Amino acid sequence: MKKNIIAANWKLNGSIKTISYFLTSLKSKISSFSKKSAIVIAPPTVFLERVYKEINNTNVYLGAQNIDMNLTGAFTGENSALMMKDVGVKYIILGHSERRLFHNENNEIISKKFCLIKNLNLIPILCIGETEIEKKSNKTENILKKQLNFILNSFGKKAFRNTVIAYEPIWAIGTGISADPKSVQLIHKFIKNHIKKYDTISAENLIVLYGGSVNALNAEDFLKQPDINGLLIGSASLKCEEFLKIIKISDNVL
Numbered sequence: 686m687k688k689n690i691i692a693a694n695w696k697l698n699g700s701i702k703t704i705s706y707f708l709t710s711l712k713s714k715i716s717s718f719s720k721k722s723a724i725v726i727a728p729p730t731v732f733l734e735r736v737y738k739e740i741n742n743t744n745v746y747l748g749a750q751n752i753d754m755n756l757t758g759a760f761t762g763e764n765s766a767l768m769m770k771d772v773g774v775k776y777i778i779l780g781h782s783e784r785r786l787f788h789n790e791n792n793e794i795i796s797k798k799f800c801l802i803k804n805l806n807l808i809p810i811l812c813i814g815e816t817e818i819e820k821k822s823n824k825t826e827n828i829l830k831k832q833l834n835f836i837l838n839s840f841g842k843k844a845f846r847n848t849v850i851a852y853e854p855i856w857a858i859g860t861g862i863s864a865d866p867k868s869v870q871l872i873h874k875f876i877k878n879h880i881k882k883y884d885t886i887s888a889e890n891l892i893v894l895y896g897g898s899v900n901a902l903n904a905e906d907f908l909k910q911p912d913i914n915g916l917l918i919g920s921a922s923l924k925c926e927e928f929l930k931i932i933k934i935s936d937n938v939l
């Protein structure tokens with residue numbers, strides 16, 4: 686049965702006031718939804734516990750936006766996967782292009798974090814995607830393959846069991862220019878086929894999300910595609926009304 690994940694990546698946004706307004710609105714409406722779509726909210730780390738208290742025991746799950754490469758120790762300012770688990774996190778976003786770009790995270794660092802997450806039985810949301818230049822020079826598949834292979838080489842053939850991948854073309858993030866849903870469908874198929882070469886079970890159950898300028902107007906076109914299993918949403922997930930509209934669209938296409 687097809688099941689979607691609709692995930693909100695709030696990035697560096699929100700305050701106690703806006704988050705409590707968002708959660709009150711979400712909770713008042715969420716019971717009328719079919720629960721066919723799992724919802725993930727990834728707030729800034731400082732708000733994780735606050736969000737968890739509100740969503741605990743619903744079909745809304747807690748996501749983290751980042752973790753350190755270490756589990757404990759003298760690493761000032763960092764948070765570990767172990768701590769995330771402790772406060773109720775279930776999903777951890779990693780490999781996001783903003784972390785690759787602004788925090789110099791390469792495939793090696795990302796695969797180390799991936800292993801930490803898997804070893805704690807948490808669910809990684811691994812972001813992969815190409816730049817505009819790579820797309821224009823027809824390198825998309827090679828770039829994605831390289832990003833996936835780093836994980837397969839470090840964690841093994843079964844790395845993508847119980848794992849979520851988010852295809853986020855970098856040129857579509859925060860630009861208002863979303864990718865074409867039919868092209869995204871082909872890329873998601875490519876991702877699944879690539880993983881299938883290593884492990885059929887992983888590929889059959891793999892959830893591949895699309896992210897990049899998704900909003901309530903274009904969500905349906907993406908979610909109608911057979912291999913798009915949900916969305917990772919940035920700015921449109923900050924407005925509760927719009928986020929709820931997208932969840933409804935997801936429920937309706939299933």
Ligand code: 13P
Pocket residue numbers: 694781853857858859860861896897898899917918919920921
């Ligand atoms: P936008 O939806 O704001 O383009 O951001 C997408 C994203 O980066 C989600 O991780």
